[in-house]
Amino acid sequence: MATPPPPQQGRYPGPGPHPHQAPFPPRDGAFAPDGTPQAPVYGAYAPRTPEEGAYGCRVCGSLPVADTTVYGHQGMVVLMRFLSRRGPFCRDCGLRIVRDMSAKTLWQGWWGPLSLFVTPVVLLTNLAPWGRLRRLGPPTGGAVAPLDPGRPLWRRPAAVAVLVPMALVALAFPVLVLVAVVGGDGKRAPLAVGQCVRNAGDWRDQDLRVTECGSVSAEFEVTRLLDAPGVACADGEYIARLEYGPGGRTASCLRPLR
Template sequence: MATPPPQHGAGPYHPYTPQQGGPYAPYTAAQQPAGPYGHPSLPQAAYGCRLCGGLPAAPATVRGHQGMLVLMRFLRQEGPFCRDCGLATYRRMSADTLWQGWWGPLSFFITPVTLLMNLGARAAFLRLAPPTGGFRPALEAGRPLLRRPLALAFLVVIALIALTPPTLVLIGLTAGEEKPPALITGQCVRNEGDWHDQKLLTTDCGSVNAEYRATRPADAPGGTCAPHDFLASLEYSADGKSLTCLTPLR
C-alpha cells in the first residue's frame, strides 16, 4: 500500500522559511553623518590646526595691513589654528601691521581697525588647551605683542605724536608771559621796542648802550617828569600802578 505524500506543515521537519529579525540581518553599509554640501564628514583629525595638525583648534582668521602711500595690501591667514600656532600668527601679523600699516591716508584709519579685529582671534586662541596629536611641532608663540622691539618703539612714537599738541598747549597756558622786573630810581635802561610796545632792558649806566635813566615816579607827591622825559609802562612799576620817568642820557 502506497504511503501518501506529506502534507504542508506536517511531520517533524518543517520546510525552511527565512527568519525575519534574526540575529544575522542582511548587511547594509554604515551611514556616516553628512558633512557640508552633502558629502560624508571627515574624521575629526582633519579639522586640526592647519600648520601643525594639533587639536584642539579654533576656526579664526588673523589679519594684517600694509600701507604704501598710495597703494595698500590687505593680508589674512585663515584657520583653524591651535593655541600656539594661532598666537604666533597673531603676534607676528599684528607686530608687522603696527609699523607697516600706517603709511597712507586711508591706511591710517584701516590699521587700528585691523588690530582691533585681531583681538577676537586672540581671545579664541587663549581659550584653547595646549595642542596635542599634531603631525609636526606647533609654532613658538614668541614674545607678547607689546614686548616686541619694533612694535613697542612704534607705539612710543605714536604716543609722543599724539601727546605733543596738548602738551604744548598746556605749557603755553601755564607759563604765560614773564613779568618784567620793576624799575628802581637811578637805573639805566635801553628800549629795544617802540613806545607803544616797550621792551626796557636794564643796562650799566657807563655803557654806550644806556639810553635812559629811571627817575622819580610821575605820580610822586610834588614831583613831575621833565619836559623831555618819557614814561615807562605800568608793567615796569613795583605795584603796577605807578609811572616811572625815563630821562634821556644824550
C-alpha cells in the same frame, strides 16, 4: 577554478590603513554611538566639538583649535594691500600668527592716506581671534611641534618703534597746554596803571610779566599811559613797548621800585 589576480604594485590590500600612514590615537572619552571606544582615525583628526573643525591646526595638526582668521595691512603711499591667514589654528600657532601679523601692520600699515584709517580697524579686528586663541588649552597630538608664540606684541621692537611716537603725539597736546598755562603765568597785556611788573628779558627785547607789588621779584610800577598828546614819563622812568599798552599802540611809563 580561477585564481585571483595578483595584487597591483603601489596598492595596499584590505580596508586598513596605508602601511606608511600611522593612525592618530582616539581622543579621550570618545565613543562610538553603540558605546564602544572610538577606533583610530586615519588621515584626519576626530573632532570632539564643532569648534575644533574637521581637522587639526593648519600649521602643526594639533588639537584643540579655533577656526578663525587673522588679518594684516600694508600701506604703500597710493596703493594698499590687505593680508589674511585663515585657520583653524591651535593656541600656540595662532598666537604666533596674530602677533607677527599685528607687529608688521603696526609699522607697515600707516604709509598711505586711507591706510591711516584702515590700520586701526585691522588691529582692533585681530583682538577677536586673539581672545579665542588664548582661551584654548595646550596643543596636543600634532604631526609637528607647534610654533613658538614668541614675545607679546608690546615687547617687540617693531611695535614699540611705532607705539612710542604715537604715545608722544597723543601727549603732545596736553603738554603744550600745560606749558602754556605754567609759562604764561604772570603775563598780562595790556598793562594797567598801578600794576607791578618784572622784566624777564633785556630792554631791547622786553619780556614784562605782571607780579605782586609786594613781591621781591617786582621791579617796576606802571605809573601812566602815554595815551594823550603832551603826556610824558617822569625823570628816571622807563618806557614799555607799544605792544604792552591798550590795543598794542600805547606806551606805558614804568617807575623802578629799587
